[in-house]
Amino acid sequence: MKAISYRRYGGPEVLEYGELPEPKVGPDAVLVRVRAAAVNPVDWKCREGYLDPVLDAVFPVVPGWDVAGTVARTGASVPEFDVGDEVIGYVREDLLRHGTFAEYVAAPVRTLARKPRNLSFEEAAGLPLAGLTAYQVLTQALGVGHGDTLLVHAAAGGVGSIAVQLARHFGARVIGTASEHSHEHLRDLGAEPVTYGEGLAERVRALAPGGVDAILDSVGGEALTVSAELLADGGRLASIADPAVTALGGRYVFVRPNTADLYRLSELAEEEIISVHVARTFPLERTADAHRLSQEGHTRGKIVVTLDGED
Known part of the structure; x- marks a missing residue:
């Protein structure tokens, strides 16, 4: 699969675009076909090593914790989702390894909720974290x-x-x-x-x-x-x-994945009580530029990386 990764800590220049193996899907996870992944300040902080004291990095690291996409495959013990379901997720593990700036991410069901029907994939990707x-x-x-x-x-x-x-x-x-x-x-x-x-x-x-x-x-x-x-x-x-x-x-406060909270946010989005403003989008291969813009710290709303929806 196509993915963004880094093999050492550093600036945006350490981000590489290329082929990586598709992640394995455990029994309590689903494989998500990524349509959009939002950029958050924690992404570049992880990339530069600021979270190394608390999160081990298994290189090469695929960055990214926010995702919106469709379920491509389900784990053996997952009744919550079916193939084709549109989902959002705050896909954070307790280490840095398989993130969301890739064509596919293996997401534990505890990190996911159904995507708000009235939001685009780009908007929905900016909601979870x-x-x-x-x-x-x-x-x-x-x-x-x-x-x-x-x-x-x-x-x-x-x-x-x-x-x-x-x-x-x-x-x-x-x-x-x-x-x-x-x-x-x-x-x-x-x-x-x-x-x-x-x-x-x-x-x-x-x-x-x-x-x-x-x-x-x-x-x-x-x-x-x-x-x-x-x-x-x-x-x-x-x-x-x-x-x-x-x-x-x-x-x-350091945010935690919480399915109930994420479903509530999805409901509030569908009720048009909350909305997500997308400031700018970048294709996957330009994720380094998206990181640079995020590090400037003056963006109104969300920066989002997008992927082609065709398989």
């Missing part, structure tokens, strides 16, 4: 609900934009940080936009003089430090970018 992250942070780490004021950092990004939509659905008021060119987009999603950078604290306090009830940080560093100062009494803080959040009394 970002959607699960936003959903798990809001429901488990922050407990965002009706009447809360939530501050979302990088609100126009993949996780942030879904978090805005979910929080509004839960009945919360949302303030979102973004560059000025994304402010209208945030308003369309239901957030009150503020520009990040110097003076951020004052701009947020102007909108929420008493502080905010919850903060979702996906930036880390200075944004995280400022965040702690903006919480109201009893406010909750969570970060998906910086483990230092625990020193500030908050929670660090």
Whole structure:
């Protein structure tokens, strides 16, 4: 099969396009014919070795954890899916080996759900990791609900934009940080936009003089430090970018595969409560360019790698 892989840690230049063996399918997995795979910041962080302390790499590594595609073959103990079913998945193993930037990926059923019928494969590929992250942070780490004021950092990004939509659905008021060119987009999603950078604290306090009830940080560093100062009494803080959040009394969240959560996100997409904005697509052979764009860190929505749907 055609695939993207890397044989050592490094920059985008270590990504190779070529032939690799089709992955084996265990009894609790299905073989997914990949139609689209979204790029996430964790992909290039894995590629550069930042996650080596916690995830072993079995080279050559096929990167990618997000997928949308069709079931090509089922394992011996899989009644949940049939050949031809359209699925989405956050296909993360406990090591780096068989990822989704390939024509096929062997996906454990615990990582999959049915694809939302109203989303294209490109849109659907951008839902699993970002959607699960936003959903798990809001429901488990922050407990965002009706009447809360939530501050979302990088609100126009993949996780942030879904978090805005979910929080509004839960009945919360949302303030979102973004560059000025994304402010209208945030308003369309239901957030009150503020520009990040110097003076951020004052701009947020102007909108929420008493502080905010919850903060979702996906930036880390200075944004995280400022965040702690903006919480109201009893406010909750969570970060998906910086483990230092625990020193500030908050929670660090690393998203987990969860079939029930993923099915709920699929339902919310079909109900048109959440949507996925695809900023740009690249063919599989240009995955390195997709990684470069992701590393720039200024993309509104999702970057997606696409594959030809013909066998």
